[in-house]
Amino acid sequence: MTTDEARTTTRPSAAWRAQADVRTAASLAGRRRRDALMRIAIALSAALALIPLVLILGYLLVRGLGGLSLALLTALPKPVGEPGGGIANAIAGSLLLLGIAAVCGIPVGLLAGTYLAERPNGRLAAVVRFVADVLNGTPSIVVGIAVWAAVVRPMQRFSALAGGVALAVILAPLVARTTEQMLRLVPPTVREAALALGFTEWRTALRVIAPAAGPGIATGLLVALSRVAGETAPLLFTAFGNPYWSVSPSEPIAAVPLQIYTYALSPYDEWRAQAWAAALGLVGVVAVLTIAARAVARRPRVRTR
Amino acid sequence: MTGLGDRVWRGTTTLAALAIPASLGVISVVLLVGAWPTLRETGLALVLDRSWEPRSGAFGVAAALVGTLETSLLAVLIAAPLGIGTALYTVEFAPTGVSRVLATICDILAAIPSVVYGLWGAAILVPLVRTVVAPALQAVGGRTPFFAGPSYGAGILTAALLLALMILPFVTAVSREVIAAVPVAQREAALALGATRWEMLRDAVLPAAKTGIAGGIALALGRALGETMAVTMVIGNRHELSWSLLAPGYTLASLLANEFGEAASDAHLSALMAVALLLLLLVTLAVNAIARRLVRTVRAGLAAVEVTR
Numbered sequence: 001m002t003t004d005e006a007r008t009t010t011r012p013s014a015a016w017r018a019q020a021d022v023r024t025a026a027s028l029a030g031r032r033r034r035d036a037l038m039r040i041a042i043a044l045s046a047a048l049a050l051i052p053l054v055l056i057l058g059y060l061l062v063r064g065l066g067g068l069s070l071a072l073l074t075a076l077p078k079p080v081g082e083p084g085g086g087i088a089n090a091i092a093g094s095l096l097l098l099g100i101a102a103v104c105g106i107p108v109g110l111l112a113g114t115y116l117a118e119r120p121n122g123r124l125a126a127v128v129r130f131v132a133d134v135l136n137g138t139p140s141i142v143v144g145i146a147v148w149a150a151v152v153r154p155m156q157r158f159s160a161l162a163g164g165v166a167l168a169v170i171l172a173p174l175v176a177r178t179t180e181q182m183l184r185l186v187p188p189t190v191r192e193a194a195l196a197l198g199f200t201e202w203r204t205a206l207r208v209i210a211p212a213a214g215p216g217i218a219t220g221l222l223v224a225l226s227r228v229a230g231e232t233a234p235l236l237f238t239a240f241g242n243p244y245w246s247v248s249p250s251e252p253i254a255a256v257p258l259q260i261y262t263y264a265l266s267p268y269d270e271w272r273a274q275a276w277a278a279a280l281g282l283v284g285v286v287a288v289l290t291i292a293a294r295a296v297a298r299r300p301r302v303r304t305r
Numbered sequence: 306m307t308g309l310g311d312r313v314w315r316g317t318t319t320l321a322a323l324a325i326p327a328s329l330g331v332i333s334v335v336l337l338v339g340a341w342p343t344l345r346e347t348g349l350a351l352v353l354d355r356s357w358e359p360r361s362g363a364f365g366v367a368a369a370l371v372g373t374l375e376t377s378l379l380a381v382l383i384a385a386p387l388g389i390g391t392a393l394y395t396v397e398f399a400p401t402g403v404s405r406v407l408a409t410i411c412d413i414l415a416a417i418p419s420v421v422y423g424l425w426g427a428a429i430l431v432p433l434v435r436t437v438v439a440p441a442l443q444a445v446g447g448r449t450p451f452f453a454g455p456s457y458g459a460g461i462l463t464a465a466l467l468l469a470l471m472i473l474p475f476v477t478a479v480s481r482e483v484i485a486a487v488p489v490a491q492r493e494a495a496l497a498l499g500a501t502r503w504e505m506l507r508d509a510v511l512p513a514a515k516t517g518i519a520g521g522i523a524l525a526l527g528r529a530l531g532e533t534m535a536v537t538m539v540i541g542n543r544h545e546l547s548w549s550l551l552a553p554g555y556t557l558a559s560l561l562a563n564e565f566g567e568a569a570s571d572a573h574l575s576a577l578m579a580v581a582l583l584l585l586l587l588v589t590l591a592v593n594a595i596a597r598r599l600v601r602t603v604r605a606g607l608a609a610v611e612v613t614r
Contacts, residue, residue, distance in 0.1 A: 109321075172324065176322075
């Protein structure tokens with residue numbers, strides 16, 4: 001919001017309130033008291049918000065660490081009642097699903113983001129930007145059902161391919177928007193200088209702009225992938241899940257979030273412990289990437305040499 | 306004169322850009338085609354009728370629709386004041402170190418997958434509501450219809466509480482960026498005129514930030530409406546229209562998650578596709594369009610949030 005707008009929105013209410021303060025003869029002591037009260041209220045709301053959120057992280061750590069073991073990463077699920085077992089199939093499945101999603105979704109996202117940054121004011125750009133935002137807000141289960149109808153039903157089977165496609169549909173607009181933002185942080189003068197020196201457009205984009213925006217785009221990609229890695233709803237009716245080892249794109253496949261869902265609602269302690277451990281692992285990956293992204297976002301992006 | 310390389314380059318990027326509206330187009334068409342039989346046969350009764358009996362062909366999702374709106378609105382009512390308060394605290398009062406830590410915690414929590422919130426909700430929040438929250442509420446307002454009946458732990462209130470926790474980091478992060486973007490000069494002007502800290506916030510900061518905050522809340526509402534896994538795991542999953550917040554209920558998204566895999570008849574499948582379409586419309590039209598318009602003025606701040614989310 002510009003300062004101009006802020007001023008126009010502020011003035012009437014501020015003046016009105018100031019008058020009200022005079023009318024009610026708000027004493028300095030009264031105003032100070034209210035100030036103190038509101039400070040307490042603000043600090044309290046922060047504390048109140050923080051307690052449950054810290055509790056979530058705390059439970060994740062305590063319960064998750066309890067269930068963590070090497071077997072969890074390397075072993076396959078055991079039948080109910082047998083101790084031990086792991087989620088190696090789900091980890092492999094998640095990696096395959098992410099691989100398919102990355103191959104389908106990232107190029108589209110990167111190139112679409114480039115388009116948005118290069119021609120920011122066109123009509124198509126406005127449409128693409130709006131639709132990308134709409135897709136980013138679309139409930140992921142809706143994407144899952146659409147992909148079921150478009151891919152699973154014609155192929156007459158659940159498959160890793162369908163799951164990967166569902167994740168790609170979610171990934172592409174996410175990548176497009178972050179890429180656009182990262183590219184636009186590169187000063188336009190850099191692009192103009194390259195063009196003025198006789199670089200073609202595509203060489204400017206790939207050799208001049210992309211390296212400058214590279215770290216930002218890369219972290220954007222990682223964050224987008226980590227967000228997609230936790231998606232469960234779009235996989236329910238596409239990847240479907242699989243209790244056995246499979247890395248075939250045309251078979252139903254396990255995924256870590258699906259496994260957490262199944263295990264969390266199971267009546268077996270062993271499975272629930274594994275769900276906590278898997279959740280801790282998933283959140284650990286997400287947290288590391290988020291912190292890394294914050295660090296990169298804070299650093300200045302274009303170094304002047 | 307554009308060279309071949311540039312024409313190929315422009316063509317490729319344009320094609321990629323077109324792929325994004327195309328994917329939304331495919332999603333809408335596929336859902337519309339799948340839902341068509343239901344839309345033709347059931348029509349408006351889909352949202353008006355409250356009986357959902359797939360075997361006898363009654364497809365009314367009024368209960369799930371009400372459940373969706375009820376849980377989401379309640380979640381926003383809980384999360385919005387807490388989130389704005391937390392943002393004010395982080396930006397205005399907390400020492401730099403503390404506010405850094407708070408911001409990082411918020412970003413991590415905003416990135417936690419829904420199914421993990423569901424796991425926590427089912428294991429910790431459901432028993433907590435059954436043994437502590439519900440009895441406390443019944444002691445206070447047991448005579449009102451809102452807290453009537455027994456609590457099984459899982460229900461509308463539990464889902465709303467969990468949703469509130471899930472959108473809280475997002476509301477906080479957006480509010481934080483928007484509040485931090487209010488020019489320092491404006492704060493200093495208020496303070497120079499003799500305003501207390503609170504008066505400065507009330508008269509100089511919040512009015513300037515309110516559009517952005519409202520946009521963030523609308524986006525949070527959109528997320529709550531479409532939230533699937535966590536809600537499915539704690540809401541009780543029952544087609545029931547009750548005044549009581551303690552009663553089990555249903556949402557559109559959890560209806561899809563639970564029944565789509567087991568739908569036996571074509572009519573049932575088609576009805577569920579219609580539900581998916583309804584959910585898409587609800588979230589997209591009601592929330593995203595408004596929210597995006599609202600937050601356009603503070604896009605820079607929001608962009609920062611989305612990138613680091």
